[in-house]
Amino acid sequence: MTNERIHNDEMKVNPSQLDAWDGHYHWHAFTQMAEYEPLVIERAEGVWLFDVHGNRYLDGVSSLWCNLHGHQHPKIKAAIRDQLDRVAHNTSLGMGNSTTTLLAKRLAEITPGNLEHVFFASDGSSAVESALKMAFQYWRQCDTPRPEKTKYLALGNAYHGDTLGSASVGGIARFHAMFSPLLFEVIRLPSPDPRRLPADQPTENAAEYYLSQLEQVLADRHEEIAAMVLEPLVQGAAGMIFHPPGYLAGVRELTRKYDVLLITDEIVTGFGRLGTMFACDQEQVVPDFLCLGKSITGGYLPLSAAITNADIYAAFLGTSASGRSFMHGHTYAGNPLAAAAALATLEILEEEKTLERLAPQCEQLAQILATLSAHPHVAETRQKGMLAAVELTPGEPQSRFPEDQRIGYQVCREALRHEVWLRPLGDVLVIMPPLSTSTEELKFLGDALLQSIDVVTREFAKDQAAVHSQ
Secondary structure, three states: OOHHHHHHHHHOOOHHHHHHHHHHHOOOOOOOOOOOOOOOEEEEEEOEEEEOOOOEEEEOOHHHHOOOOOEOOHHHHHHHHHHHOOOOOOOOOOOOOHHHHHHHHHHHHHOOOOEEEEEEEOOHHHHHHHHHHHHHHHHHHOOOOOOOOOEEEEEOOOOOOOOHHHHHHOOOHHHHHHHHHHOOOOEEEOOOOHHHOOOOOOHHHHHHHHHHHHHHHHHHHHHHEEEEEEOOOEEOOOOOEEOOOOHHHHHHHHHHHOOOEEEEEOOOOOOOOOOOOOHHHHHOOOOOEEEEOHHHHOOOOOOEEEEEEHHHHHOOOOOHHHOOOOOOOOOOOOOHHHHHHHHHHHHHHHHOOOOOOOHHHHHHHHHHHHHHHOOOOEEEEEEEOOEEEEEEOOOOOOOOOOHHHOHHHHHHHHHHHOOEEOOEEOOEEEEOOOOOOOHHHHHHHHHHHHHHHHHHHHHHHHHHHHHHHO
């Protein structure tokens, strides 16, 4: 059967048949397939997704936090097509590619400080995995080797990916507890969440309080710690936990003081999500490794990177016989099609002055959150740039809905009826649309979310009243 025949046959498939096949053949990530309700997307345009039945949905989470400039952006499409006419892929093992080389140079120019050596991977997990292994190997072959540095320091509720190394430094049990026998030991610090301070600690002392915990651990155990890894400013999958101002800068100061490498995971926060190109920029921090992914290609093709400085890079240089090479890599790392999409994504940020023009959208999002904050079933809202979280409550701000009720999930399912696609983190609703979303489209999202919270919490209240009346 020719490719054309296959394509024509697929186009004739009944949408309901596609739903059935999607539920049967396609094993979806982080999804209980016994409960999965098929939602099959056929096309997209701007900030809108269209399913096989012709329904549209505003892409309220940027197709899992990666679509930066909207779907079908002509510049990114043209860049991929142009690259396709040259070469779709060549290996990065022992050879380069002109497009990928240009991207590496461009990333070195825009990333903080002296970060200039770019190791490409295919996804965020792989970028973090690469940085962890680089840090481990560095301490064995730097000018003053420290082979006893074998441990990693990470935060509670961290999420850094799903490979065994990145899962080990993660700290969310529901994602990785099943695989705990396979994971290596990590030194864990509490998440620096200003809302979780002891009663005797004022909020304005949050950074100082959590940094004192960090210094105590570093003072006691720095000789065995290779690196600390953290998501700067915001811990995404933890439920959008916002760190106190000054914490990131303090971490950088302390890791330098105690000779511990710093790995910042900007898979989520990079490329303007928080209002600056990188989260590290907001506190003038230069890490030893910067991990990037998701929005690096505008959400069009898989690509990620671990970027480091000249001093660390130098430790990997020598003869072939020296054994200093970084023996790690991925077949599609630095893929030229993905690199072309990434270069176009960066050009759009510059040419369209995306970050400079975000103020109206950020203000509109703030107004939406102000409205939602007044809702009796919203405990708290949080915002940085074009990233926001809405935390639900059954009543009192510190109370939580029963986990088995899946209220956050129900709100997102209801939002589909109002033409908005969202995906929750438990009972925390994430708002992270493409940066190209207009103020009118944001208002549409906010109105849909408010109605959805109303519907679901009203039904919950009815059910609870019925239970208590029995």
